[in-house]
Amino acid sequence: MPLENANIDLKHKEKMKKIQIVKAKILAGKTVEKGLVIVHTGAGKGKTTAALGMAIRMIGHGMKVSIIQFIKGAMDTGEQAVFDAFPDLVEMRPMGEGFTWDTQDRAADIANVRAAWEVCKSRIMDPEWKMVICDELNIALRYDYLPLEEVLEVLANKPEDTHVVITGRNAREELIAVADLVTEMSLVKHPFRSGVKAQAGVEF
C-alpha cells in the first residue's frame, strides 16, 4: 500500500474511534421504550409507503398491525396480497370511497371518516394491536370532517406501548405538537410531470 494511502487510513481510524465514543455515549442515554405517535406529512411521496414498511417490520416481529384507510376504497394492491399471507397479524381496511372530487358528496365523505375513525379508536384502545396506521387521517382533520379534539384525546389515552401512525398532507399543528416522531416528505422531482402514470409496485 502506498504511504499516502496508509496515512489516510490511519487518520480515518483515529477519527472514527473518536466518533464511536461520542455515538456510544448518545446511545447509552437512549433507554426508553414506548409506543410512539408518528406523523408522516408533506406533499412528497412515501408517507403511506413508509407506514407500510413499518407494518412489515411489526408483522415480522409477530406484533399485530391494523391499517385503516380514510380515503382509499378497495382495490387490488400489492401490499394487500402480502398481508394476506399473515391474516393473524395484520388487517388492512380501506374505508374510504376515493377522493372528494370523485365522491362529490360531502355528507357521505364525513360519514365515511366517522366510521373509519371509530374503527381506529377501537383498535388503538385495544392493547392487542401494537400499531395502528390511520392512513390519510390528516386530510380528514384538515377539512374538519372530524374534530381534532377527539383524535388528540384518544392519543393522550392510548395504551403505553401502542404505536399510532398518522399519514397525509397538511398535518395539523396541534397534532405535530403531541407527536413523538414527525417526518415531512417533500417532493424534489416527480415523474407524473413527465407523463408517467401510477405503476404497480411503486404506487400501489
Added chain:
Amino acid sequence: MPLENANIDLKHKEKMKKIQIVKAKILAGKTVEKGLVIVHTGAGKGKTTAALGMAIRMIGHGMKVSIIQFIKGAMDTGEQAVFDAFPDLVEMRPMGEGFTWDTQDRAADIANVRAAWEVCKSRIMDPEWKMVICDELNIALRYDYLPLEEVLEVLANKPEDTHVVITGRNAREELIAVADLVTEMSLVKHPFRSGVKAQAGVEF
C-alpha cells in the same frame, strides 16, 4: 337536513365536479409506463422504510425485488422475517459491516461498497429483477467510496422496465439530475432526542 347544510353540500358537489374534470384531464395525459430511478434522501426517517414499502408492493404483484444494503450488516429485522415467506420473489442482502465509526477501517469499507455495488449492478442489468433497492448507496457516493460515474452509467443502461431505488442522506446532485422521482425526508421531530431508543417494528 337544515337548509344551510344543504347549501354547503350542494356548493361542495359543484366544486368537486369541476375539480374532477381537471383531474381527469391531467390523468389522461399520463400514459407512460417505465422503470423509474427513485431517490429517497434527506436527514429524516423513512428513506429505507418507504423503499421496503415499495418492495412489498412489488412482491404482492409477483415481481422480483433485490435489496442490497451498503451499510447494514446481518441482523434480525422484521422485514427479513416477512421476506422469508416469499423466497422466490425477494432477496435482502446486508453487505455492510456497520457504520464507518464502528468498522474504523476505511479500506475494508471501500471493499465492502465495491462488493455490494457489483451485486447491485448484476441485479439491475438482469431483467428478471424488476426492482433493485440500493440501500444507503448515497452514503458511499458521498464519501467517494465508489465513483459516481459508474453508477450513472449503469442507470443510463438499465433495462427499460426496471425500477432502481437509491436511499441515503446527501444524494449527489448528479444523481438527482438523472432520477425520475426524488423525495426528501426531513426531520420535524425525533423521539431519540427525548431518550427513546430504536424499537422493533419502527426502526428494524
